[in-house]
Amino acid sequence: MEKVRFDEENERVYFNKTQYFDGISKEVWEYRIGAYQVLAKYLKGRKKRELSLEEIEHYMKVAKAIERTIVVQREN
Secondary structure (H helix, E strand, O other), rough: OOOEEEOOOOOOEOOOOOOOOEEOOOOHHHHHOOEEEEHHHHHHHOOOOOOOOHHHHHHHHHHHHHHHHHHHHHHH
16 A cells, blocks of 8 residues: 555546546545545554555445445435
């Protein structure tokens, strides 16, 4: 894990120079709970170490949950 960077045009969250999570919309990336930007906070808490497969899978599940939460919040 190095510097976290969001690429809005390609909907990617880079966590080092060559590796990224794909399909993350700007709205999901910017989603906050309280003062915390959820997806950024998760990655920043794991800085300077390698992400495990379990952590990668968990990150994608969180992104999907945020995506669904946004849909539900719009409906109400």
